[in-house]
Amino acid sequence: MSQNRRNAKPTRSGTLNFKVNEPSELLAFLLQKMEGRSRNSVKSILTRGQVKVDDHIETKHNYPLQPGQVVSVLKNKVAVKESTLIGMKILFEDNSIIVIEKDAGLLSIATETEKKNTALHQLMDYVKRRDPRNRVFVVHRLDKETSGVMMFAKSEKVKRKLQDNWKELVQERTYVALVEGELKKPEGTVKSWLKESKTHKMYSVQDKDGQFAITHFRKIQSNKQFSLVEVNLETGRKNQIRVHLSDIGYPIVGDKKYGAKTNEIGRLGLHAKILSFHHPVTGQLMLFKSDMPKSFLTKSR
Structure with a gap:
């Protein structure tokens, strides 16, 4: 398991939470944290509305992140299709x-x-x-x-x-x-x-x-x-x-x-x-x- 995945904090609902430590754009941040996924896969997660920054859904790839914010990502696509309500x-x-x-x-x-x-x-x-x-x-x-x-x-x-x-x-x-x-x-x-x-x-x-x-x-x-x-x-x-x-x-x-x-x-x-x-x-x-x-x-x- 990579260092990035170990740093993620999963919740009971199957969500991964990542703490922002330095300024970044959202897509670049996710690509770094979810290094096991392809660029297109991460883009799809964003487009579907599976990503939250603090208390709101964010779909913009270039959304600016600041230290102290928390980025939350639904754990997998299967959960979306079966039972999870996004947002x-x-x-x-x-x-x-x-x-x-x-x-x-x-x-x-x-x-x-x-x-x-x-x-x-x-x-x-x-x-x-x-x-x-x-x-x-x-x-x-x-x-x-x-x-x-x-x-x-x-x-x-x-x-x-x-x-x-x-x-x-x-x-x-x-x-x-x-x-x-x-x-x-x-x-x-x-x-x-x-x-x-x-x-x-x-x-x-x-x-x-x-x-x-x-x-x-x-x-x-x-x-x-x-x-x-x-x-x-x-x-x-x-x-x-x-x-x-x-x-x-x-x-x-x-x-x-x-x-x-x-x-x-x-x-x-x-x-x-x-x-x-x-x-x-x-x-x-x-x-x-x-x-x-x-x-x-x-x-x-």
Whole structure:
């Protein structure tokens, strides 16, 4: 066994963890650590979304690594094909719903350019292994670069009930955001009507010509450069948090689309921390939490 493989720390889930000791690019680092694999094999592992840097999935070959970071790699391709969910884990499942914790970097659903490396596609494969007739349905979405709690339905009927009664069934949707700048107000509320441009960018208008959106925020901690903010959604519009925080002058870290100038954590600084709702069949109040990424805390201290 090579020195590199001995330095890797395998976990129970079949993941190899490598500590970064000096600056490097991701592909070069992996080729060094996984010297038993061909260059094409390592590239495939990256492309499939099997590599995490700290708390997010990373597929870019030239992603810059810094000392102290941890690179995690799924142990083998067989595990992917058989049972492993990449970039996500199941928090709860019954006959009606599946609740997952999604990593940053994983699409919720397919796009024109990516069909398979999505939460929906993986869950569909997962339920079909038990019974080919099983299905999974999208209830709501998280942006690709947003991590945290997300729910899917296991039937069309349950999906419709959740979507048609979303405001009544969902009791809490709380996010944490790492934003640029030192937030002056301890808390506040942003209200606007949101519209979408031809380039698919959301923006605020004040003339009621759009979808009404309400975002509540509370400062957790801050320094001169960054603030950690808890965000509670009263409405669930596309890119709502990203637009509203940018509107008040504090764009989310890594969100170049909405005015961010920095990306020191290598991902979008937005995480779905809490999802609480009444079960669509039993009526039971359920609450799911996902720990905020450590990088959010360290950058805002």
